Amino acid sequence: MNTSLTLLDRNLQLVRYPQNLQHPSWQAWDAADEYLIEYVEQNIQDLQVHSLSIYNDDFGALACWFSESKPLWVSDSYVAKQSCLLNLQQNNIEIESVTFFDSVTKIDSPTELVLIKIPKTTALLEQQLIDLQARVTASTQVIAAGKANLIQKSTLALFEKYLGATTTSLAKKKARLIFCKPSGDKSHKSPYPTIWSTNKPKFEISNLANVFARQQLDIGARFMLEQLPKLPNLNNKSVIDLGCGNGVLGLHVLKKYPEANVLFIDESYMAIASAKQNLLSNLPEQEQHAEFIVNNCLDDFTEKSKFSEVDIILCNPPFHQQNTITDHIAWQMFNDAQSVLKKGGQLFVVGNRHLDYPKKLKRLFGSTTTVATNQKFSILSVTKS
Numbered sequence: 001m002n003t004s005l006t007l008l009d010r011n012l013q014l015v016r017y018p019q020n021l022q023h024p025s026w027q028a029w030d031a032a033d034e035y036l037i038e039y040v041e042q043n044i045q046d047l048q049v050h051s052l053s054i055y056n057d058d059f060g061a062l063a064c065w066f067s068e069s070k071p072l073w074v075s076d077s078y079v080a081k082q083s084c085l086l087n088l089q090q091n092n093i094e095i096e097s098v099t100f101f102d103s104v105t106k107i108d109s110p111t112e113l114v115l116i117k118i119p120k121t122t123a124l125l126e127q128q129l130i131d132l133q134a135r136v137t138a139s140t141q142v143i144a145a146g147k148a149n150l151i152q153k154s155t156l157a158l159f160e161k162y163l164g165a166t167t168t169s170l171a172k173k174k175a176r177l178i179f180c181k182p183s184g185d186k187s188h189k190s191p192y193p194t195i196w197s198t199n200k201p202k203f204e205i206s207n208l209a210n211v212f213a214r215q216q217l218d219i220g221a222r223f224m225l226e227q228l229p230k231l232p233n234l235n236n237k238s239v240i241d242l243g244c245g246n247g248v249l250g251l252h253v254l255k256k257y258p259e260a261n262v263l264f265i266d267e268s269y270m271a272i273a274s275a276k277q278n279l280l281s282n283l284p285e286q287e288q289h290a291e292f293i294v295n296n297c298l299d300d301f302t303e304k305s306k307f308s309e310v311d312i313i314l315c316n317p318p319f320h321q322q323n324t325i326t327d328h329i330a331w332q333m334f335n336d337a338q339s340v341l342k343k344g345g346q347l348f349v350v351g352n353r354h355l356d357y358p359k360k361l362k363r364l365f366g367s368t369t370t371v372a373t374n375q376k377f378s379i380l381s382v383t384k385s
Contacts, residue, residue, distance in 0.1 A: 035176075052115070054066070059083035063084050076268050078296055123210065124270075142179070144159070196215070220352075242298070247264050254279070298337070353376065
């Protein structure tokens with residue numbers, strides 16, 4: 001892995017988190033980071049006197065570079081925050097140089113300079129621009145950066161709609177910049193959360209902007225729910241909904257098995273906030289049977305949960321990190337499950353049939369059982385011996 005960012009006669013050592021699971025060809029910054037850093041350094045005067053806000057800094061490259069400006073740092077990703085903390089430490093930068101905020105915490109302080117990495121999810125960007133309305137003034141400079149293919153006319157239209165006049169740069173190394181001058185209009189309201197309903201049982205599902213399958217029940221979760229009767233009786237069992245998103249799997253478990261204890265775990269702050277809201281809206285009487293944990297898979301599980309080990313883990317693994325297609329998250333989920341499950345405990349995984357999950361699971365658990373399959377998905381079960 002290339003870990004050395006050298007730019008403008010300065011060097012940073014940067015890694016992705018968790019470092020041991022990354023592909024050797026990946027690095028913790030991209031051309032958009034470089035373009036943004038170069039522009040700011042060459043065009044913004046007296047950075048130290050600006051109140052700087054950084055949004056969607058994937059692995060902390062921007063926070064490390066601009067740490068002397070004491071930035072306020074905002075992300076929906078727990079993994080991104082851990083990457084940033086690790087890279088600050090690696091470069092001997094005081095953690096206190098950066099003030100961290102998650103995406104669901106309201107920020108009231110005004111800001112003079114805003115740097116935004118364009119996220120993969122357009123809805124997240126839209127919500128962030130809406131949130132920024134309360135923080136920017138006519139003198140605030142807003143500069144965004146992203147891969148050129150992520151910056152469409154619709155992207156520029158969002159900046160125009162929610163903040164003000166917007167222009168864009170020429171492409172450089174397949175990256176572009178966006179420049180926005182706030183108008184001071186603060187009248188636009190958020191269209192989020194998105195709300196839809198399930199049947200049998202009837203649940204109203206609320207989804208904040210960055211929640212996976214925000215607009216409808218995703219087909220992998222639907223297939224898992226259809227096969228729920230084939231799972232063991234979960235009453236009085238401890239169950240993890242790993243990568244829970246809006247929490248729809250865990251909700252169905254608690255409805256069917258009211259004596260179960262369900263742990264909702266995701267690395268997205270918006271996902272966990274949505275899952276918690278969905279429990280309180282649909283099954284408030286089950287709050288004592290639920291835990292909500294923002295985490296990277298099952299890192300330091302016993303420190304974050306009242307359970308030291310669990311009976312059942314339900315898992316619909318993601319296959320990307322930021323904009324990178326990868327199976328390393330699934331691999332970590334499987335390894336972590338092997339560590340956290342009780343002896344005789346079971347892991348149930350739903351995934352696309354073409355993925356090599358059976359091979360990975362067999363390597364860890366010894367044998368794999370196919371619970372159900374259709375044209376697109378398989379549900380696999382393994383037992384900890």
